[in-house]
Amino acid sequence: MAQNNIRDPPRISVVVRKRPLSEREISKDDLDIIEKRDDTNIIVKERKEKVDLTRYIEQHLFTFDAVFNDTVGNEQLYLEAVQPLVAATFEGSKTTVFAYGQTGSGKTHTMMGNPNQGINGMYLLAAKDIFHLLEQEEFQCIELFVSFYEIYCSKLFDLLNKRKFLHCRADAKERVQIQGLKESNVTTIDELMKIISYGLSVRTTGVTGANVDSSRSHAVLQITFKIFEGYKGYTKQEKKYKLHSKMSFIDLAGSERGADTIDQDKKTRIDGAEINKSLLALKECIRAIDQEKKHTPFRGSKLTQVLKDSFIGNCRTVMIANVSPGLSCSEHTLNTLRYADRVKELKKMKSAPISKEDHLAKMLMLPRQKGNATKIKMNSKGEEIHQPSAFKKPNLHREVSAKMPKTNNFVEERKREYDEDDYMEEYEDAYQVVAASKPPIQEYDSPSDEEIARLCSNHENLIDLILEEEEEVTNSHKEQIDSEVETVKEEMKLLYEVQKPNSDIKSYVETLHAMLDQKIRMMMDLKMKVEQFGEHLVEEEIERDNLMNILKPREQSDY
Ligand SMILES: Nc1ncnc2c1ncn2[C@@H]1O[C@H](COP(=O)(O)OP(=O)(O)OP(=O)(O)O)[C@@H](O)[C@H]1O
Numbered sequence: 199m200a201q202n203n204i205r206d207p208p209r210i211s212v213v214v215r216k217r218p219l220s221e222r223e224i225s226k227d228d229l230d231i232i233e234k235r236d237d238t239n240i241i242v243k244e245r246k247e248k249v250d251l252t253r254y255i256e257q258h259l260f261t262f263d264a265v266f267n268d269t270v271g272n273e274q275l276y277l278e279a280v281q282p283l284v285a286a287t288f289e290g291s292k293t294t295v296f297a298y299g300q301t302g303s304g305k306t307h308t309m310m311g312n313p314n315q316g317i318n319g320m321y322l323l324a325a326k327d328i329f330h331l332l333e334q335e336e337f338q339c340i341e342l343f344v345s346f347y348e349i350y351c352s353k354l355f356d357l358l359n360k361r362k363f364l365h366c367r368a369d370a371k372e373r374v375q376i377q378g379l380k381e382s383n384v385t386t387i388d389e390l391m392k393i394i395s396y397g398l399s400v401r402t403t404g405v406t407g408a409n410v411d412s413s414r415s416h417a418v419l420q421i422t423f424k425i426f427e428g429y430k431g432y433t434k435q436e437k438k439y440k441l442h443s444k445m446s447f448i449d450l451a452g453s454e455r456g457a458d459t460i461d462q463d464k465k466t467r468i469d470g471a472e473i474n475k476s477l478l479a480l481k482e483c484i485r486a487i488d489q490e491k492k493h494t495p496f497r498g499s500k501l502t503q504v505l506k507d508s509f510i511g512n513c514r515t516v517m518i519a520n521v522s523p524g525l526s527c528s529e530h531t532l533n534t535l536r537y538a539d540r541v542k543e544l545k546k547m548k549s550a551p552i553s554k555e556d557h558l559a560k561m562l563m564l565p566r567q568k569g570n571a572t573k574i575k576m577n578s579k580g581e582e583i584h585q586p587s588a589f590k591k592p593n594l595h596r597e598v599s600a601k602m603p604k605t606n607n608f609v610e611e612r613k614r615e616y617d618e619d620d621y622m623e624e625y626e627d628a629y630q631v632v633a634a635s636k637p638p639i640q641e642y643d644s645p646s647d648e649e650i651a652r653l654c655s656n657h658e659n660l661i662d663l664i665l666e667e668e669e670e671v672t673n674s675h676k677e678q679i680d681s682e683v684e685t686v687k688e689e690m691k692l693l694y695e696v697q698k699p700n701s702d703i704k705s706y707v708e709t710l711h712a713m714l715d716q717k718i719r720m721m722m723d724l725k726m727k728v729e730q731f732g733e734h735l736v737e738e739e740i741e742r743d744n745l746m747n748i749l750k751p752r753e754q755s756d757y
Contacts (some may be wrong), residue, residue, distance in 0.1 A: 208263070208514075209487070209488065209513070209514060209515070210484055210487070210488050210514075210515045210516075210517075210541070211263040211264070211279070211515070211516050211517070212262050212263055212516075212517045212519065212538050212539075212541050213262055213263055213264040213265070213266060213275075213278075213279050213516065213517070213518055213519070214240055214260070214262050214264075214265050214266065214518075214519045214520075214521060214535065214538065215266040215270070215275060215304060215308060215518055215519070215520050215521070216232050216234065216240070216265075216266065216267055216268045216521050216523055217268055217303060217304035217307065217520065217521070217522060217523065218268040218269075218523065219268075219523050219524060223523075223524045223526070226526075228524040228525055228526050229524065229525040230523040230524065230525075231243040231244065231245070231523065231524070231525050231528055231531075232521060232523045232531065234265050234266075234267045235259070235265075236265075237264060237265060238261050238262055238263065238264060238265055239259060239260070239261050239262075239265065240259075240260050240261075240262070240265045240535070241257055241258065241259050241260075242257070242258045242260070242528065242531055242532055242535065243255050243256075243257055244256045244257075244258060244528050244532065245525060245528070258532060258535070260535045260538075260539050261539075262519075262538065262539070264278060264279065266278075268523060271317075272307075272308065272311055272317060272318055272319055272320070272323065273318070273323065275308065275320075275518070276320055276323040276324070279295075279516050279518060280295055280320050280323070280324060280516060281323075281324075281327060282514075283295060283445065283514050283516060284324050284327045284328060284331075284445070286514045287328075287423060287443045287444070287445045288331055288337060288340075288423075288443070289443075290442060290443050290512060291443055291512045291513055291514050292443055292444045292445075292446075292507065292508040292509075292510075292511065292512065292513045292514075293443070293444070293445045293446070293508075293513065293514045293515070294445075294446045294447075294448060294505065294508050294509075294513070294514070294515045294516075295309075295320060295324075295445075295446070295447050295448070295515075295516050295518065296448045296450055296480075296515070296516070296517040296518065297309050297320075297447075297448070297449050297450060297518050297520060298450045298517055298518065298519050298520065298534065298537070298538065299452070299519055299520030299521060299522075299534050300452050300520075300521075300522065300527065300530040300531070300533075300534060301413040301452040302522060302527075303520035303521055303522045303527075303530075303531075303534070304520040304522075305449055305450075305520050306319075306449070307319070308320060308518055308520060309321055309447060309449055310394070310398060320447065321390075321391070321394050321419070321447060322387070322391060324445070324447075325387045325390050325391060326387060328342070328421070328445075329386065329387050329390075339425050339426050340423050340424065340425055340426075340442055341383060341385075341423075341424050341425075341426050341439070342383070342384050342385075342390070342421055342422070342423060342424075343381045343382065343383055343384070343421070343422040343424060344358075344381065344382050344384050344390060344393055344394075344419070344420065344421050344422075345358065345376075345379050345380060345381045345382075345419075345420050345422070346358050346393065346394065346397035346417070346418070346419045346420075347364060347376070347379060347417075347418055348361070348401055348415045348416065348417050348418070349415060349416040349418065349476070349500050349501050349504070350414060350415035350416075351472050352472055352476075352499070352500045353500075354366060354376060354379075354500065354504070356378070356379055356380055357396075357397035357398075357400045357401055357417070358380045358382060358393065358396065358397055358400075359378075359380040360400075361400060362378065362380075364376050364377065364378055364379055365377045365378070366500070366503065366504060368503075373506070373507060374503050374504055374506050374507065376504060381422070390421075394419060397417075397419070398417075401415070401417055413451060413452035414451055414452070414473065415451055416448060416449065416450050416451050416476065416501055417448065417449040418446060418447075418448050418504065418505075419446065419447040419448075419449075420444055420445070420446045420447075420508075421444065421445045421446075421447075422441065422443075422444045423441075423442040423443045423444065423445070424439035424440065424441055424442060425439060425440045425441075425442045426438075426439055427439060427440055444507070444508055446505070446508050448505075450477070450480075451473045451476075451477075475498070475499050475676075476498075476499035476500065476501040476502070477537065478498070478499075478669070478672070479495060479496075479498030479499035479501065479502045480499070480501055480502055480505075481537065481540055481541055482495050482498060482669065483495060483496060483498070483502045483505075483509060484509075484515065484517075484541050485540075485541070487509055487513070487515075494506075494509065494510075496509070517538060517541055519534050519535065519537070519538035520534070521534055521535065645748060650745075650748060653741070653744070653745055653748070654745065656741065657738070657741045657742065657745055660734060660737065660738050660741060661738065663734060664731070664734050664735065664738060667727070667730070667731045667734060668731065670727060671724075671727050671728055671731050674723070674724050674727055675724060678720050678721070678724050681720060682717070685713055685716070685717060688713065689710070689713060692706060692709055692710060692713075
């Protein structure tokens with residue numbers, strides 16, 4: 199990856215970094231469940247239990263642009279993933295490095311390093327290269343300006359100016375301006391690193407005392423490259439600059455925070471919903487950019503609004519997904535990888551060539567990682583029992599679901615899919631049926647190239663629709679929850695009023711009736727959307743299976 203990227207870094211790349219088990223985790227006998235398969239593949243071995251208490255392992259395979267094991271240091275990660283972006287910034291690109299992952303997964307270690315242990319992070323490693331390049335003749339006209347701010351609950355706070363609350367507005371050209379953001383001119387590595395350390399200390403300890411847990415906010419460090427063009431006036435000696443490029447480092451809120459939505463505490467719930475919204479918006483924007491769509495939904499969140507100028511035109515982005523290796527973190531690890539995979543697989547879908555084999559590869563990288571999971575039985579000691587490959591879940595499972603009658607009841611269908619109790623038996627029986635009924639490959643009547651192109655295009659359209667529906671369903675769901683909260687308040691008020699002496703009971707009945715009607719309407723609307731979405735998910739699996747059945751024999755006969 200390193201050599202290719204240095205010459206021509208991809209527009210968007212997603213890499214995964216696994217941290218080692220900590221001493222605390224080792225002392226608690228936490229298990230390392232993450233295995234790097236090769237340079238681009240990583241496996242998560244999730245432990246599960248059936249209702250009859252039989253334990254088994256579900257293996258999830260993910261593919262990324264690069265996978266860095268726990269033995270890889272910051273220097274190597276920097277060389278392969280970030281240094282190409284430094285070079286691109288000097289060439290005029292706007293570049294962005296995201297660190298993503300759950301709390302404790304290594305985002306700070308990656309970005310800031312561990313100065314006490316002499317470990318340099320991406321900030322310092324990039325700064326060294328930047329200042330080294332600035333010494334070169336051709337770049338001497340460039341000056342650097344640094345700003346550092348935090349986005350918490352859709353609000354911006356300046357980390358270099360006592361967490362001052364900042365307003366951001368779009369100018370006439372729809373460019374987002376952050377008013378009053380402090381920008382410091384830096385001329386040495388020392389100056390830059392001192393500013394970063396200061397900003398980080400403000401972020402974690404807070405100056406006002408009203409600070410938040412740092413993992414609930416996104417921290418945006420921007421280094422702006424400006425070309426010095428002279429002085430505006432002789433008397434004031436005010437300098438004139440032209441923007442050359444910008445490099446942004448973004449430490450995203452802990453990925454687990456978006457899942458805090460059912461927390462008891464209202465503030466935590468709102469934070470969680472806000473983080474979810476911004477991470478979803480970020481994913482959608484990256485997807486739109488990667489697919490070169492005409493419209494990029496920057497307005498989806500404050501994070502994407504302020505990053506807009508780093509995402510348009512000549513830009514390069516790398517997302518470093520950090521994962522903790524322990525069994526105790528498996529759920530969050532899977533969520534991090536699924537999110538990163540969505541960013542990545544969407545990119546692949548666009549950039550993949552359109553050969554038949556690539557359509558097959560594309561289909562294997564669909565949004566739902568369910569298709570990439572395999573089950574391994576465990577014995578009573580918790581050791582893996584390896585099954586013959588013919589009985590591994592994914593392909594067969596899809597064979598089974600393709601054979602299942604399609605009902606309108608999505609919940610029932612999902613329940614059936616996930617009913618682990620009778621899964622293996624049903625699955626093995628079904629395998630016999632499927633295996634017996636499947637025509638031998640050589641007798642396969644292969645459809646024409648046009649027909650395959652048509653099926654692939656239908657399948658791609660269906661995926662686009664699913665992605666749109668996913669956003670619509672989650673948005674409607676959120677709206678419905680918000681509205682429910684409001685209705686509950688109104689209902690309580692209504693109840694309180696009716697319990698007063700001489701209250702108007704008729705008006706109570708009418709109001710309650712109207713409220714219930716509205717609730718039912720909203721729920722029905724959401725239910726219909728969810729059902730339709732669910733049907734499309736099932737439809738997509740069937741279409742994908744059909745395509746795989748068509749493409750697989752072709753692929754085999756081609757080689
Ligand atoms: N690649 C690594 N090699 C060695 N130690 C690591 C690595 N990554 C993280 N650690 C250690 O793991 C611990 C947690 O890492 P870190 O503080 O960077 O997590 P984080 O994702 O920034 O958490 P938070 O979101 O809570 O700030 C730290 O003690 C850190 O030194």
